[in-house]
Amino acid sequence: MSRTRYPAVAGQFYPDQMSSLQGAVDQYLKEGQELLQSRHADLIARSDQLRALIAPHAGYIYSGPIAGSAWALLANSARFQQVLIVGPAHHYPVSGVVLPAATRLMTPLGAIAISTQLVARLAARPCVQVLDIAHQKEHSMEVHLPFMQRVLGDVPVAIAAVGKIDQSEMAELLAEFVLDPSTLLVVSSDLSHFLNAQAAGERDRATSARICAAAAGQIGPQDACGSSILNGLLEVVRAHNLICHELDRRTSADTAGSPERVVGYGAWAVFE
Incomplete structure (x- = not known):
């Protein structure tokens, strides 16, 4: 029997009309492609070695440009047969x-x-278990779906919400999909929350350095809301000699918010 999950945050985090949403996502992807071409042309050339993305999940006016930088790396890609999006559970224990x-x-x-x-x-x-109620209001995976649709078309997907979990157990689960060349893993996480712009920039810079160094176990919940997933992914990166590169990093003060109380957003790519 077919069961459909309908959007929980359309009209709040992103436009709920097809034409407006398509236009917004396409603009973020265009800006992302321009950023990648100017800063990371070498990574575009290695897109066939891509294993995973890390991208943020706030309202599009805040994090859409940074998510666009991540998803733009997949422009014109037909390699992935399926996508697994993993994000933190915000609304249900x-x-x-x-x-x-x-x-x-x-x-x-x-x-x-x-x-x-x-x-x-x-x-x-x-x-892993099925728990529908945890997904009913959850936005951390939903906000990536329109980006996926515009970049990869009708590729099938699975979404998984994560709560309290041991790092090694998270790493063991993620490794199966990171090492599967037919599957794109997308880890959904924002960075620091509600610091001023200067303090957020300093903390997020340090978090990015740990991500790029595959410093598994050294990212706390004060650094990223998806810290348990990130630490598991970084354990996989370190164990299998993969490489993580920062693509983009900003705060809500850079996109649409006040500098007094900001949220940090970043995009990274994991390569062979």
Whole structure:
């Protein structure tokens, strides 16, 4: 039986009309491509070695440009057959990793099929369960779906919300998908919250340095809301001699907010 998850934050975090949403996402991707071409042309040339992305999940006026820098790395890519988006659970207490019961996801750009293969592989792990209520209001994965649709078309997806979990267990789960060349892993995380712009910049700069150094276990919840996922991913990066590069990093003061109380956003790519 088909079950659909409908958007929880369309009209709040991003436009709820198809034409407006498509235009916004395309503009962020265009700006992202321009940034990559000016700062990271060498990474564009290595896009066939891409293993994972880290990208933020706030309202588009705040984090959309930075998410665009991450997703733009996939422009004209037809390599990935499926996408796994993993983000922190914000609205419901979660232990381990939880999946929705849905068989498809809806956005204002249309329906996306849930990958039954990814779901089966995830569900085989003892730390994973189906908990639909944890996904009903969750935005950390939803906000990436329109970017995925514009860049990769109708590629099937799985979304997984993460709560309290051991780092090694998180790493073991993520490794299977990071090392699968047919699957793109997207880790959804913002950075520091509610510092002033200067303090946020300093903290986020230090967090980015730890991400690029694959310093697993050294990112705390005060550094990133997806810290448990990031630490697991960095353990995989270190164990398999992968490389993590910063693509973009800003705060809400740089995009649409006050400098007094900001949230940090960053984009990174993991390569072979």
